[in-house]
Amino acid sequence: MADKNGDGVSRRKFLRNAGVVGAAGAVAAVGAAQVGAAAVGGKGKPKNPDCDYDVVVIGGGFAGVTAARDSMKNGYKTVILEARNRLxxxxxxxxxxxxxxELGGTWIHWTQPFVWAEVQRYGLKLKETPEPFVEEKQTIRVIHEGKSVEPKLEDMIGISKAVKEYFANAPKLWERPYDARHTWNELLAVDGMSGADRLAQLKLTPLQRSFIDAYVAGIAHTTSDRASYADVARWWSLPGWNMTSFVDAIGRYSFKDGTISLINAMIDEGQPEVRLSTPVAKVEEQGKRVLITTEKGETIRAAAVIVAVPMNVLPRIAFSPALDPALVEAAKEKHSGSGIKVFIRTRGKLPEDGKRLGVAGSEHPLNLLATYAKAEDHTIFVGFGADPEKLDIQDRDAVQAVVSSFYPDLEVEECYGYEWTLDPYARGTYCSYKPNWLGKYYDHFQKDRGRVIFGQGDHGEGWRGFIDGAIGAGSKAALRTRELLG
Structure with missing residues (x-):
């Protein structure tokens, strides 16, 4: 569908015009890393004379860029092969x-040690959400029994108690959020439980149930019945088991100059070679080297390869010897992070009610609608939904209908987003585990094989699925690569 003025684009038109993969015609990257198809970098000769590079990093997200920077600093000639035309x-x-x-990852926090250390390392400036940030009243509307209601004070007190009850066992499940093995038996005991299953265990009012269901869907970026309760409890545990820290950790602080500012700082320091628009077709181990073949047919020889692509796209690359069958199975099954994120401009300045929040359960097209930025003649909201089939984020009329279900007085002028589930080099949003994934796949993720090192931000301990987790995964992969190569 097109919007009522005919100047919007439908999802189908977006796909046709944008090519899905983040080309400049789809969305304009701000301050994108200044690298060409084969940028100058990675100077020097490889330590292994039979190789073109010591280290080839497949994937130019935060995990890959971190691994490449650290590998260069470790003295290895390194190249990043990135399928898209940007990092x-x-x-x-x-x-x-x-x-x-930020069309993808956005918020960071001081409880996220890897990314916060990088902020301090490079002296990057932050901003707060909404922008400009002031301590002010927040109006909350919850979609309850098909209607938008504003909870009373006693309702919010009850909701707060219900949230604590929902996560009451999180400290026991994740006593050490960076060490799942420490409470492994406890985690396995709830491994098969979904976020919805946990809701069903509790005696909650319908309003409390709707509120918690909305946050579970927002956390996992999927419907609560597809989200692992153990995984959701991990999010609650990492910032310290309380609502204030939780909200700040996942939605308050972001990079003033965009996430790309940290990518650029890492590239500038490490100076690896970067090849954009270079998808990899095959990775083949051959004794003391690895052959990497691009989709264009070029063959590159390396002493080691660091795989830093999203888990859902692993089957795009042919590995020889073949990958662990469990890895392939998980990638084909795909993790549950598959929702939508949409930015919405509404007409006029918000009234004196300060900032606004809309909350709705898994069945609603948008589970969370929050104030992102405020101006004199307009307001920017950001919305998160669990199911891309429920809302075409390129269709202004459709977005208007959903926004009106929360706040009928808001007039949508335009909307904007990127559909990661349709991107062949993502095939999903950030990684959220499904029920039973810990017991079924945990021992198979991030297991190196020979000269192929796995450093995917989708896996590991702590804030996996976040920028922080990706940086941690990349740095650890670089360390293991140094141990391998000597």
């Missing part, structure tokens, strides 16, 4: 209605 992976700095926005 950043599932993070994507852009502009909308005069505001800097």
């Amino acid at each position: 950043g992976g599932r993070t994507f700095s852009s502009e909308f209605a005069g505001h800097k926005i």
